[in-house]
Amino acid sequence: MPFEPVPRDRLFFFRFPDLLSPHPAPARDWQLPRRLHTPDPMSDSASSAPSSLYETLVLLTRASTDVVLITLVDALGSTPQDTGAKMLVTRAGRYCGTVGGGKVEAQAIAHAQQLLAPDSPDFGRPRFVTWTLKTDVGMTCGGSVKLYFEPHISPAAQWSIAIFGAGHVSQALLRVLLPLRCGLTVCDSRPEWLEQLPKAAHLRSVHHAQPAELVPSLPDRTFLLCMTKGHTTDRPILERALRERTFPFIGVIGSAAKAAVLRRELLAAGLSPDQANRFHCPVGLPFGSNDPHEIALSIAAQLLSERDRLHSANASTLHLQGTAD
Numbered sequence: 001m002p003f004e005p006v007p008r009d010r011l012f013f014f015r016f017p018d019l020l021s022p023h024p025a026p027a028r029d030w031q032l033p034r035r036l037h038t039p040d041p042m043s044d045s046a047s048s049a050p051s052s053l054y055e056t057l058v059l060l061t062r063a064s065t066d067v068v069l070i071t072l073v074d075a076l077g078s079t080p081q082d083t084g085a086k087m088l089v090t091r092a093g094r095y096c097g098t099v100g101g102g103k104v105e106a107q108a109i110a111h112a113q114q115l116l117a118p119d120s121p122d123f124g125r126p127r128f129v130t131w132t133l134k135t136d137v138g139m140t141c142g143g144s145v146k147l148y149f150e151p152h153i154s155p156a157a158q159w160s161i162a163i164f165g166a167g168h169v170s171q172a173l174l175r176v177l178l179p180l181r182c183g184l185t186v187c188d189s190r191p192e193w194l195e196q197l198p199k200a201a202h203l204r205s206v207h208h209a210q211p212a213e214l215v216p217s218l219p220d221r222t223f224l225l226c227m228t229k230g231h232t233t234d235r236p237i238l239e240r241a242l243r244e245r246t247f248p249f250i251g252v253i254g255s256a257a258k259a260a261v262l263r264r265e266l267l268a269a270g271l272s273p274d275q276a277n278r279f280h281c282p283v284g285l286p287f288g289s290n291d292p293h294e295i296a297l298s299i300a301a302q303l304l305s306e307r308d309r310l311h312s313a314n315a316s317t318l319h320l321q322g323t324a325d
Contacts, residue, residue: 053086053097057152064154065090068112070147072099077143079133080104091116099147103137108147115151118221121311124153155202156183159307160219164211164237165227166193169253172296173227174198177303185218187211188228212236216244223249223303225283231258239266242275249306251283251299258282 053069060067072085081100088095089112099108111129114120130146133139159182163170166188177184178200187206188194194205208214211228215237218224224247226234234252241250252262259281266276285301288294 053088056096057088060088060090060095061152061154064156066116066151066153066157067095068115069150069152070097070099070108070112071150072145073128073148074146075143076145077133078141079143079145080141081145089113089116100145103139104131104133104145107131107137108149112149112151115149116153118157124151124158126150153181154183155181156219158182160222161185161225161303162187162214162218162222163225163227164188164214164234165225165229165253166190166197166205167227167229168292169295169299170225170227171196172292173225173299174203176296176300178203185214187214189233190229210236212240215240218245218247220245220247222247223306224251225299226250226252227283231261235262235265238262238279239269239271242266242271242278248310249303250279251302252279252281253283253295253299254281256282 057067057069068089070087070089072081072083075081075083079100080102081098081104085097085099087097087099087105087108089109091113093113094105094109099105115122115125115127117123127149128146129149130144131137132144133141159180161177161182162185163173164187166186170186171193174184174186174197178198182202184200184203185206186194186197186203187208189207189209189211191207194207197203197205206214211233215224224237224241226237228234228237231254234254238250238252241247252259254262259279262279262281263276267273280302283302284295284298285305286298287301288298
């Protein structure tokens, strides 16, 4: 199934700047329709229903619903739809629009859902796909179609980061992470520190007297950082994260001496040696000084390195599985 990766400078739909924003604004007074329908023009709801596929796309992205916009950019020979046809696909399947129905549309929906699968190496990646209808799709038509798949993935779905502690390093780290496509959660028992956090649609602040209680509710693929006011407040969070979850990355701010104390206490609490060793402390790559901003840069660098390493490892595993099949 041939495809052409899409260079960044060829991404289009420049007429719709809201769609290109990496951090869509939160939904306001409107409600996302459960399914599209043609409203009665005389009904009260007619004026609030989306009037175009693009408006529907905006509503979906603002509601943090992951979706792929499929556009038929070229059609040669006998094809079931004309150039310019569009369709929206969510994880549940076709949402609205059409690129021709039948086998072409079914294959396009399946391909779009693959781009929406978090465990797929193609997750969230836009691309062109060219299919010969007879050989690639199994139709009797002699034509071919070229489709553009444009995923719109919510930041939290792409990369979830949970930071426990809203102190000086966390405040500096957030300024580095906020421009990235990630969903950020900051939890602290001190409301005065949470009040100093910057405001952003993809940043959630949580005030909790017992921050460790938040651990069970975090997404499975979350990168977790323990950066609270000290060792005694870090340990309950770390213990629950290691005992109850299998997060891909856990980092703790501090020294090698602190790491040794934490591991000794975790073993005494009944964790296995493997569990007690499954965190990074000191968190961050070994460069820079103890200035909070330099520490923040070293932590951000490690987060990005680990994210890319895990992505490459997952892609290699899936490739090997596909070869074996």
